[in-house]
Amino acid sequence: MKKNPVVHFEMPYKDAKRVSRFYSGVFGWGMNDTGVDMGNYVLAATAQTDKNMMVKTPGTINGGFYKWVKKSKEPSVVISVADL
Amino acid sequence: MKKNPVVHFEMPYKDAKRVSRFYSGVFGWGMNDTGVDMGNYVLAATAQTDKNMMVKTPGTINGGFYKWVKKSKEPSVVISVADL
Numbered sequence: 001m002k003k004n005p006v007v008h009f010e011m012p013y014k015d016a017k018r019v020s021r022f023y024s025g026v027f028g029w030g031m032n033d034t035g036v037d038m039g040n041y042v043l044a045a046t047a048q049t050d051k052n053m054m055v056k057t058p059g060t061i062n063g064g065f066y067k068w069v070k071k072s073k074e075p076s077v078v079i080s081v082a083d084l
Numbered sequence: 085m086k087k088n089p090v091v092h093f094e095m096p097y098k099d100a101k102r103v104s105r106f107y108s109g110v111f112g113w114g115m116n117d118t119g120v121d122m123g124n125y126v127l128a129a130t131a132q133t134d135k136n137m138m139v140k141t142p143g144t145i146n147g148g149f150y151k152w153v154k155k156s157k158e159p160s161v162v163i164s165v166a167d168l
Contacts, residue, residue, distance in 0.1 A: 001112035005131040005144035009090055009161045027163055028085035046163070047089040047143075059131075059139035059146070060089035063161070077093045077147070077159055079111055079130070 008061055008078035012068035016040055019065050031065075041066055092162035093147035100124055103149050115149075125150055 013019035020031035020042060030045035045053065047060035055062055097103035104115035104126060114129035129137065131144035139146055 001108075003113060003130055003132065004111040005141065006093055006147060007143055007145075009093070011161075024085075027088040027165070029087060046087060048087065055143035057089065058142050059091055059144070060164075061091075061143055061145050063090060075159055075161055077095075077161065080144075081111070 002082070004079050004081045006061065006077045007080040009063035009075055010078065011063070011065050011075040012072075013042065013065045014068050016042055016065070016067070039067060086166070088163050088165045090145065090161045091164040092145055093159055094162065095147070095149050095159040096152035096156075097126065097149045098152050100126055100149070100151070123151060 016033055020033065023029040023044060024031045027046065030043075030049075032043040032045070034041045034043060042065040043053070044063045044065060046062055048056045049062065050056055053062070100117055104117065107113040107128060108115050111130065114127075114133075116127040116129070118125045118127060126149040127137070128147045128149060130146055132140045133146065134140055137146070
């Protein structure tokens, strides 16, 4: 069976500016708030990416932060599958 | 600042055989119980890896499963840093 890899992670935030400051300052991540129309999902580039935001380095992934709504199981790891 | 990427994930299990069956069967992951001396940590190869278990594909990571002990915040995403 073809492997379906983990390609992304997600964590919640309560304050978009604060979470962006923290991860960019401590880990050097590129934090990009996608704006109101995208629910202020914050893209987190943890790895070297090309101009299309695709990761260039094997064994590394990017992720994202979403606005916290209610208690849930997080962080999430996101698995890429061929189909559902 | 150099980016410190996310390179690994971890989740707990209560039954090593069951978790191995599930993720290998559903997602095709290579699940490798490292044995009693390693606390039965189960390595999860979600991506194409070379003979040293290093991931070959950009934008994908491997992970591992540890024996569940008590309630904690999980899953974890693991960040590679130059030093602490």
